Amino acid sequence: MTSRTPCIGGNWKMNTRLEEALSLARSIGEGVASIEASVDVVLFPPLPWITGVAEVLSGSSVSLGGQDVSPHGEGPFTGQISAGMLLDAGCTHVLVGHSERRHGLDETNTLLNDKVLAALEAGLQVMLCIGETLEEREAGKTGQIISTQVEECLSGVDQGSISRMTIAYEPVWAIGTGRTAEPTDAQDVHAQVRTQLADLYDASIAQEMRILYGGSMKPDNAGELLQQTDIDGGLIGGASLHSDKFLSIINASTTQGSAQ
Numbered sequence: 001m002t003s004r005t006p007c008i009g010g011n012w013k014m015n016t017r018l019e020e021a022l023s024l025a026r027s028i029g030e031g032v033a034s035i036e037a038s039v040d041v042v043l044f045p046p047l048p049w050i051t052g053v054a055e056v057l058s059g060s061s062v063s064l065g066g067q068d069v070s071p072h073g074e075g076p077f078t079g080q081i082s083a084g085m086l087l088d089a090g091c092t093h094v095l096v097g098h099s100e101r102r103h104g105l106d107e108t109n110t111l112l113n114d115k116v117l118a119a120l121e122a123g124l125q126v127m128l129c130i131g132e133t134l135e136e137r138e139a140g141k142t143g144q145i146i147s148t149q150v151e152e153c154l155s156g157v158d159q160g161s162i163s164r165m166t167i168a169y170e171p172v173w174a175i176g177t178g179r180t181a182e183p184t185d186a187q188d189v190h191a192q193v194r195t196q197l198a199d200l201y202d203a204s205i206a207q208e209m210r211i212l213y214g215g216s217m218k219p220d221n222a223g224e225l226l227q228q229t230d231i232d233g234g235l236i237g238g239a240s241l242h243s244d245k246f247l248s249i250i251n252a253s254t255t256q257g258s259a260q
């Protein structure tokens, strides 16, 4: 069986002022440096703080990512940020399809697919968020929604680029609400995604790809979620704004996750 290195992302969303961001990054960087087990940690700070945070974290194993990317390379797109700009600012990763954009700003699978392709083309690693709404879950449509999101958002992503992608399953009703998916329910969705990846690509690619869970993951529920076979880490919102909580989740991933 493939052993996948756990991955923990911290999505700070539109939180922190500059000093707070630098101090949070410093604490997280110091905490991660003292972890001996193998784990990939990626922070997604507000974009204006990226270069400052990159400086604080220079020499650290913690990676940085943008919270969004434009599907365009350059041009008259006021307010948008290209993949090349993210790279120049010190990002190696980018989030695409977070529910606060997918549902909050009506971003479609077609647009998200364009963003995925633009980010990969520029050389970034992409964390693609997928997830069903409460209404869709209650209507028994979770499987179908997830499958469509995966298929449409990965359209045109070839075998050579897919290794630069991570999928984050984030049930919309669990994000920022304090409600978490039952670990076995989340595992069922993760297993479904892995089977779909095997169909779209091949079995070894599917085994190697990391599928993270996101949605009110906290120190007290992380262990049970992360010990599920197909949950390879977490995308953390609220708890990533507290270095002690975030580091506790990172530690849980190294003892409960697939790399144990």
Ligand code: PEP
Pocket: 011, 170, 174, 175, 176, 177, 178, 214, 215, 216, 217, 235, 236, 237, 238, 239
């Ligand atoms: C998120 O924003 O991706 C997220 C999972 O948030 P929270 O952990 O606060 O639910």
